[in-house]
Amino acid sequence: MNATAVAVALxxxxxxxxxxxxxxxxxxxxxxxxDRRMRRLVGAWAWWGSVALNAxxxxxxxxxxxxxxxxxxxxxxxxxxxxxxxxxARLAGRRVSGAEWRGIALALAGLAALTFAASxxxxxxxxxxxxxxxxxxxxxxxxxxxxRPGARxxxxxxxxxxxxxxxxxxxTQTVTVAATxxxxxxxxxxxxxxxxxxxxxxAAGLLLAQTAYRGGLGAPLAMLTLANPVAAAAIGLxxxxxxxxxxxxxxxxxxxxxxxxxxxxxxxxxxxxxxAGGVGGGSRTVASGAPSGGRVPAPVRGAGAExxxxxxxxxxxxxx
Numbered sequence: 001m002n003a004t005a006v007a008v009a010l011x012x013x014x015x016x017x018x019x020x021x022x023x024x025x026x027x028x029x030x031x032x033x034x035d036r037r038m039r040r041l042v043g044a045w046a047w048w049g050s051v052a053l054n055a056x057x058x059x060x061x062x063x064x065x066x067x068x069x070x071x072x073x074x075x076x077x078x079x080x081x082x083x084x085x086x087x088x089a090r091l092a093g094r095r096v097s098g099a100e101w102r103g104i105a106l107a108l109a110g111l112a113a114l115t116f117a118a119s120x121x122x123x124x125x126x127x128x129x130x131x132x133x134x135x136x137x138x139x140x141x142x143x144x145x146x147x148r149p150g151a152r153x154x155x156x157x158x159x160x161x162x163x164x165x166x167x168x169x170x171x172t173q174t175v176t177v178a179a180t181x182x183x184x185x186x187x188x189x190x191x192x193x194x195x196x197x198x199x200x201x202x203a204a205g206l207l208l209a210q211t212a213y214r215g216g217l218g219a220p221l222a223m224l225t226l227a228n229p230v231a232a233a234a235i236g237l238x239x240x241x242x243x244x245x246x247x248x249x250x251x252x253x254x255x256x257x258x259x260x261x262x263x264x265x266x267x268x269x270x271x272x273x274x275x276a277g278g279v280g281g282g283s284r285t286v287a288s289g290a291p292s293g294g295r296v297p298a299p300v301r302g303a304g305a306e307x308x309x310x311x312x313x314x315x316x317x318x319x320x
Contacts, residue, residue, distance in 0.1 A: 023087050070240070085268060117250045
């Protein structure tokens with residue numbers, strides 16, 4: 001099995017783990033909303049199971065970054081949202097709506113095109129310490145501008161969260177490759193500094209995601225899910241020598257895939273936002289890589305994954 005296939009397989013399993021964690025937390029949160037007892041949520045074995053799934057998804061996302069380029073792994077964080085829709089519908093005893101099926105089809109078609117265009121050898125380039133510090137400085141400035149007080153804070157905070165999580169994933173790849181290729185000591189200054197930057201941006205992505213969803217879920221969720229792979233892919237293309245295969249045709253295919261996947265995420269996010277509208281203003285969200293993600297912050301995302309409302313203790317970000 002080549003490196004691309006390994007990266008895709010790890011990303012798929014990571015997305016399913018994030019989706020299972022998100023759906024579990026959503027169902028537990030609905031009970032917490034009714035009885036208002038936070039201790040019952042934290043004391044539930046199912047909640048701790050979702051925490052374990054999030055951690056498992058994050059580990060798989062980090063492993064995928066070792067075998068695949070950022071331009072391939074990060075967009076696959078959107079699969080968390082794709083997997084969560086049918087899984088959540090089945091557990092809730094309802095059918096997947098026509099709009100949700102259209103969103104799933106668009107997202108899968110777009111991600112398939114991106115996978116073909118962005119597939120490549122296992123990453124071997126890493127960010128130097130000056131490059132990592134420059135990326136951190138530019139990202140911090142951008143987050144500061146997006147997080148400033150003003151109009152439409154939800155969308156701006158969601159964009160900032162996606163950027164923070166995407167940069168965390170890019171830096172995570174540097175740590176992973178540097179730690180496994182034997183080119184330098186594991187506890188080198190560069191590795192230690194970049195690891196601290198990963199922790200800082202991952203935490204920032206989680207906190208920004210929590211504030212982004214105070215005014216609603218749909219549009220901020222879509223913005224976060226799209227900003228995460230864009231930020232990570234920009235670092236991969238500009239600083240790490242990543243690209244797409246097939247020349248101009250490959251670039252056109254990647255652009256078309258990105259547009260289709262983005263449209264699918266928008267459709268799914270609007271559907272999720274419509275269902276979550278009755279939860280109330282105090283909801284929190286499991287970010288998606290997105291793994292993002294992340295989210296997560298997921299590293300869903302990446303991520304974060306990587307997109308379900310949770311009322312209660314702040315959930316883990318699915319992606320670094």
